Amino acid sequence: MSAHDDLPKLLDDCVHCGFCLPTCPTYVLWGEEMDSPRGRIHLMQQHVDGEPLSGPMVEHFDACLGCMACVTSCPSGVQYDRLIEMTRADVEREHERPLKEKAIREMVFQLFPYRRRLRALRGPLRAYQKSGLERLVRRSGVLERISPSVAAMERLTPPLGKARRLPELVAARGERRATVGMLTGCVQGEFFPGVNAATARVLALEGCDVVIPKDQGCCGALSLHSGREDEARAFARRTVETFESVDVIVVNSAGCGSAMKDYRTLLADDPAWARRAEAVAAKTRDFAEFLVDLGPRAKRSPLPVTVAYHDACHLAHAQGVRSQPRALLAGIPELTVREIAEPDICCGSAGTYNLFQPAAAGELGDRKAVNVDATGAELLVAANPGCSMQIATALRRRGAGIAIAHTAQVLDASLRGLGRDTVVARRS
Ligand code: SF4
Numbered sequence: 302m303s304a305h306d307d308l309p310k311l312l313d314d315c316v317h318c319g320f321c322l323p324t325c326p327t328y329v330l331w332g333e334e335m336d337s338p339r340g341r342i343h344l345m346q347q348h349v350d351g352e353p354l355s356g357p358m359v360e361h362f363d364a365c366l367g368c369m370a371c372v373t374s375c376p377s378g379v380q381y382d383r384l385i386e387m388t389r390a391d392v393e394r395e396h397e398r399p400l401k402e403k404a405i406r407e408m409v410f411q412l413f414p415y416r417r418r419l420r421a422l423r424g425p426l427r428a429y430q431k432s433g434l435e436r437l438v439r440r441s442g443v444l445e446r447i448s449p450s451v452a453a454m455e456r457l458t459p460p461l462g463k464a465r466r467l468p469e470l471v472a473a474r475g476e477r478r479a480t481v482g483m484l485t486g487c488v489q490g491e492f493f494p495g496v497n498a499a500t501a502r503v504l505a506l507e508g509c510d511v512v513i514p515k516d517q518g519c520c521g522a523l524s525l526h527s528g529r530e531d532e533a534r535a536f537a538r539r540t541v542e543t544f545e546s547v548d549v550i551v552v553n554s555a556g557c558g559s560a561m562k563d564y565r566t567l568l569a570d571d572p573a574w575a576r577r578a579e580a581v582a583a584k585t586r587d588f589a590e591f592l593v594d595l596g597p598r599a600k601r602s603p604l605p606v607t608v609a610y611h612d613a614c615h616l617a618h619a620q621g622v623r624s625q626p627r628a629l630l631a632g633i634p635e636l637t638v639r640e641i642a643e644p645d646i647c648c649g650s651a652g653t654y655n656l657f658q659p660a661a662a663g664e665l666g667d668r669k670a671v672n673v674d675a676t677g678a679e680l681l682v683a684a685n686p687g688c689s690m691q692i693a694t695a696l697r698r699r700g701a702g703i704a705i706a707h708t709a710q711v712l713d714a715s716l717r718g719l720g721r722d723t724v725v726a727r728r729s
Pocket residue numbers: 314315316317318319320321322338339371374375376377378379381
């Protein structure tokens with residue numbers, strides 16, 4: 302029996318009450334039943350009953366962000382996260398996508414989960430950003446004409462600084478309280494090296510030996526959330542092998558943490574790996590979740606800054622981590638945390654969503670940027686690289702110069718007494 306045999310039973314859990322509809326970003330945008338969780342569940346049922354996957358059916362599944370807002374709002378406990386993952390795998394197996402779409406998807410999946418390939422791209426991208434070519438290309442609209450997905454990729458790339466490599470061990474400051482493994486991530490590692498450096502520093506300042514395996518690979522999140530199950534399993538096995546010797550694995554990217562906590566389901570049918578995967582899933586902790594459990598020890602210096610905290614879907618809905626990042630921020634003297642309206646509505650990043658569905662993602666990004674701007678905060682704090690890139694792009698489009706940082710970078714600035722300028726200098 303495979304995990305996919307559960308699909309009909311999981312579909313039966315839905316009583317079609319519609320409570321999830323107002324929390325679904327695509328339903329909020331378009332008001333179409335088939336672009337709501339309930340509508341998509343209806344389409345899944347049709348497929349289970351023998352209806353082949355048609356182009357329009359696939360469009361409704363593709364338009365789903367996989368944000369899981371419907372999971373946390375459903376009173377019947379419908380596991381829509383599992384339903385959409387299985388359905389996306391069916392789509393990848395059974396549906397032939399148009400050639401151009403296939404080529405773009407292949408390019409994305411042959412690039413983003415591979416750090417060496419991303420690293421090789423950093424140099425040319427930095428030169429492109431620094432030479433002024435970026436402005437010319439954007440103004441010409443040429444990429445948009447080639448492919449809206451390629452244009453989105455270009456637009457979302459953050460300004461790249463110098464590459465930074467972390468050592469394999471960052472030793473605890475003072476008496477050691479824990480030894481943790483740290484996942485550096487693909488996009489996080491190559492596009493946001495400062496976030497990883499801050500994460501390791503904060504963990505060490507809080508008394509942790511931080512083990513950062515050099516040969517770690519992709520956790521498989523992008524593949525898992527896109528229906529590429531075999532690829533996701535291969536990445537997961539490698540990650541399990543890399544981290545099973547440590548007691549705790551700290552992850553600072555919401556999408557990666559959520560995928561790793563899901564390894565128990567992903568490898569459940571593999572007798573050689575199921576128990577090992579379950580053990581690694583059980584010791585995976587989000588950065589904020591881990592630090593709140595550990596308790597503060599390092600001295601916090603004042604950081605007089607007003608921040609808006611953004612709930613990444615894969616942190617809030619998928620991992621239930623909402624209070625911990627807020628608690629860490631609130632523990633910094635003189636820092637004020639403001640809430641963003643519509644916190645449950647996705648920013649449109651959603652893994653590869655903003656690349657493959659750039660128009661819908663743009664609408665959601667603009668909606669989020671309006672809500673962020675309305676807080677009057679000087680700094681947006683988000684714990685997922687995808688969200689940071691997506692909201693930064695939307696804020697730029699809006700002309701709002703709000704800085705963006707990861708929770709780890711804010712904490713790092715306070716623990717090291719660096720002052721507010723170090724965090725508010727990172728303008729969107
Ligand atoms: S998914 Fe849950 S909330 Fe949505 S219609 Fe089904 S039972 Fe109701």
